[in-house]
Amino acid sequence: MMLQPVISMDSPGTAPAPAPALEVSNLTVEFPTKRGVLTAIDDVSMRIEPGEILGVVGESGAGKSITGLAVLGLLESPGRITGGKIHVGGRRVDTLGEDELTKVRGREMGAIFQDPLTALNPLFSIGAQLVETIRRHTDLGKEAARARALQLLREVGIPAPDERLKQYPHQFSGGMRQRVVIALALAAEPGLIIADEPTTALDVSIQAQITALLRRLCKEHRTGIMLVTHDMGVIAETADRVAVMYSGRVVETGRVEDVIHNPQHPYTRGLMAAIPSLHDRVETLTQIDGSMPRLNARPDGCAFNPRCPNAGPRCRRDRPDLVTAGPSLAACFLHEGGTQ
Amino acid sequence: MLAFLIKRSANAVFVMLSVSFIAFMIFRFVGDPVDLMLNEQATQAQRDELRIRLGLDEPFIMQFGTFVSNAAQGDFGISFRNQQDVLGMISERFPATFELVIVATIISLVVGIPLGVITAIRRQTWYAEAMQFVSIIGVSLPSFVVGIGLILIFSVWLGWLPAFGRGETVQLGWWSTGLLTHSGRMSIILPALSLSLFQITLVMRLVRAEMLEVLRSDFIKFARARGIPARAIHFRHALRNCLMPVVTMTAMQIGGLIAFALVTETVFQWPGMGLLFIQAVTFVDVPIMAAYLCIVALIFVLLNTIVDITYAMIDPRLRGAEK
Numbered sequence: 001m002m003l004q005p006v007i008s009m010d011s012p013g014t015a016p017a018p019a020p021a022l023e024v025s026n027l028t029v030e031f032p033t034k035r036g037v038l039t040a041i042d043d044v045s046m047r048i049e050p051g052e053i054l055g056v057v058g059e060s061g062a063g064k065s066i067t068g069l070a071v072l073g074l075l076e077s078p079g080r081i082t083g084g085k086i087h088v089g090g091r092r093v094d095t096l097g098e099d100e101l102t103k104v105r106g107r108e109m110g111a112i113f114q115d116p117l118t119a120l121n122p123l124f125s126i127g128a129q130l131v132e133t134i135r136r137h138t139d140l141g142k143e144a145a146r147a148r149a150l151q152l153l154r155e156v157g158i159p160a161p162d163e164r165l166k167q168y169p170h171q172f173s174g175g176m177r178q179r180v181v182i183a184l185a186l187a188a189e190p191g192l193i194i195a196d197e198p199t200t201a202l203d204v205s206i207q208a209q210i211t212a213l214l215r216r217l218c219k220e221h222r223t224g225i226m227l228v229t230h231d232m233g234v235i236a237e238t239a240d241r242v243a244v245m246y247s248g249r250v251v252e253t254g255r256v257e258d259v260i261h262n263p264q265h266p267y268t269r270g271l272m273a274a275i276p277s278l279h280d281r282v283e284t285l286t287q288i289d290g291s292m293p294r295l296n297a298r299p300d301g302c303a304f305n306p307r308c309p310n311a312g313p314r315c316r317r318d319r320p321d322l323v324t325a326g327p328s329l330a331a332c333f334l335h336e337g338g339t340q
Numbered sequence: 341m342l343a344f345l346i347k348r349s350a351n352a353v354f355v356m357l358s359v360s361f362i363a364f365m366i367f368r369f370v371g372d373p374v375d376l377m378l379n380e381q382a383t384q385a386q387r388d389e390l391r392i393r394l395g396l397d398e399p400f401i402m403q404f405g406t407f408v409s410n411a412a413q414g415d416f417g418i419s420f421r422n423q424q425d426v427l428g429m430i431s432e433r434f435p436a437t438f439e440l441v442i443v444a445t446i447i448s449l450v451v452g453i454p455l456g457v458i459t460a461i462r463r464q465t466w467y468a469e470a471m472q473f474v475s476i477i478g479v480s481l482p483s484f485v486v487g488i489g490l491i492l493i494f495s496v497w498l499g500w501l502p503a504f505g506r507g508e509t510v511q512l513g514w515w516s517t518g519l520l521t522h523s524g525r526m527s528i529i530l531p532a533l534s535l536s537l538f539q540i541t542l543v544m545r546l547v548r549a550e551m552l553e554v555l556r557s558d559f560i561k562f563a564r565a566r567g568i569p570a571r572a573i574h575f576r577h578a579l580r581n582c583l584m585p586v587v588t589m590t591a592m593q594i595g596g597l598i599a600f601a602l603v604t605e606t607v608f609q610w611p612g613m614g615l616l617f618i619q620a621v622t623f624v625d626v627p628i629m630a631a632y633l634c635i636v637a638l639i640f641v642l643l644n645t646i647v648d649i650t651y652a653m654i655d656p657r658l659r660g661a662e663k
């Protein structure tokens with residue numbers, strides 16, 4: 001794929017890409033360990049269209065981050081993709097070598113990680129880091145790259161960008177640093193951004209600003225965003241569609257309003273019931289009785305069966321796949337002829 | 341910045357005063373210098389005359405005051421052994437040691453840093469493992485063994501390089517340098533190598549450990565996610581974050597080597613301060629020992645300042661002026 005042109009702010013996403021921003025099909029990620037192979041991601045599929053935000057939600061350890069890292073080709077050994085395909089903007093990326101991946105990362109897919117305090121190199125000015133990234137992905141000269149850096153800072157809402165460019169990460173607040181991180185992720189206008197818990201480390205008062213910024217950028221640039229979070233409130237306000245993950249699998253996926261108001265999977269129902277009000281940002285996902293099984297102690301059949309109020313013998317025997325369930329898709333035998 | 345400088349200088353003055361006090365006390369503990377300097381047959385008149393000439397008839401505090409003010413002007417008196425000006429003797433020897441140590445340090449950084457980076461980023465390969473293993477040997481070999489081995493190979497067997505001495509030197513003011521003549525440059529190779537071998541392994545192991553630590557950090561992961569190529573990640577982003585401890589260690593090593601290069605200087609008959617110091621200790625030549633102590637202390641104080649300035653150059657968080 002050719003270098004993408006730098007799209008200016010006032011002509012948002014003129015070239016409608018027919019290919020989805022991200023298409024993950026039947027992805028499996030394993031960690032070979034001394035005591036056997038751990039399957040962290042088990043047959044996961046998801047799809048993000050340009051200009052769409054897919055919220056990926058689930059308890060800690062559900063496999064959200066690993067999914068994102070697998071897409072970016074940043075799994076740390078011994079973790080590896082053992083099955084499935086990943087397409088980014090129509091291009092298959094899971095089979096690329098490291099050299100090729102280095103060219104795709106940043107250019108066709110960007111990333112935003114949880115902790116903005118540690119995501120920036122403390123020894124380089126943010127201008128240097130922006131210019132480095134811009135020049136890596138475009139053929140802009142020094143001056144043009146600097147101008148582009150200024151434009152990016154303005155776009156993510158950093159006041160006085162001229163002065164800010166010369167400053168170092170420690171001179172920025174957490175929220176401002178996350179804006180810089182977003183500017184860096186946007187530098188080459190990638191079609192896909194993986195945002196892994198982008199607001200979790202921030203002050204509650206800043207969180208809404210950052211999610212609003214992500215949403216605006218997504219719509220203006222028609223970027224597909226995978227928004228990983230364990231905060232249902234963030235999903236409700238920001239995402240278009242949602243994928244609920246549990247123990248390495250997607251257990252329910254659908255439009256946000258459907259999943260929130262009409263959850264189909266018992267786990268999702270538990271999640272929603274545990275939220276007193278969607279506008280109170282409380283950590284809620286662990287309020288379902290019990291906890292998610294560890295990877296090496298996953299029960300047979302449906303991984304949710306030890307905690308599920310509806311579990312039947314079939315649930316302990318067979319593993320449910322995603323099937324149509326009301327307006328959404330859910331992996332539960334209740335939608336596939338019962339649990340007996 | 342000004343406050344920093346003032347604090348720093350006050351600190352340095354305090355350190356130097358303490359060291360000169362210790363140096364001065366050595367005089368008092370090693371016995372009466374008059375006895376040391378004159379032979380048995382000297383008359384009482386000769387003794388008194390020398391005592392007055394050395395200022396030993398004055399009260400303690402006055403003597404210390406005189407010692408400090410003389411030392412500050414570079415006057416450390418005359419050697420007990422050969423009655424020569426101490427500063428002159430040291431400034432004859434100091435350039436030899438200093439050049440040796442600096443060349444050895446440069447070698448150790450130029451070789452040790454890339455080796456450290458490579459062993460860190462290629463840590464599963466056989467050659468990285470092999471280098472790790474060899475470096476353990478390097479750390480544990482005594483430097484005289486290394487020196488003798490180098491002489492054996494490069495001077496005795498191959499006959500490529502001189503085995504001892506400093507070669508021809510050129511005088512630049514009071515500084516005599518061997519780096520401007522061919523024989524001087526050839527002569528410095530073996531002793532510098534032998535001095536640097538231990539340091540190379542130290543630098544390599546330090547850089548390796550720091551690199552492994554830094555490569556795990558979030559900003560490296562994020563740099564990779566931005567599509568920054570591996571070379572730039574390793575040598576620009578990661579290495580720079582490893583440099584502070586390397587700077588500290590290098591400075592301490594420079595100080596240490598200047599003070600204790602004597603083994604290497606003995607093996608290679610290098611006319612440096614180490615040899616001078618050994619002779620001074622053998623003959624209880626107190627003025628030389630005192631001057632040596634003060635100069636080494638001064639070097640450490642200067643190195644510390646250089647370290648702080650380098651820190652601030654590397655790390656913007658340590659620069660005072662922040663908005």
Ligand SMILES: Nc1ncnc2c1ncn2[C@@H]1O[C@H](COP(=O)(O)OP(=O)(O)O)[C@@H](O)[C@H]1O
Nearest residue numbers: 031038040059060061062063064065066067295
């Ligand atoms: N290096 C590793 N070795 C073994 N298991 C791992 C490793 N990294 C992550 N895992 C496992 O993969 C699962 C998914 O982790 P992760 O994607 O980080 O969860 P989260 O949904 O909280 O982001 C977890 O159960 C975790 O224990």
Ligand code: SF4
Nearest residue numbers: 302305308315332333
């Ligand atoms: S398949 Fe069975 S155990 Fe799993 S969620 Fe559905 S009812 Fe519960």
Ligand SMILES: [Mg+2]
Nearest residue numbers: 061064065066
């Ligand atoms: Mg995570």
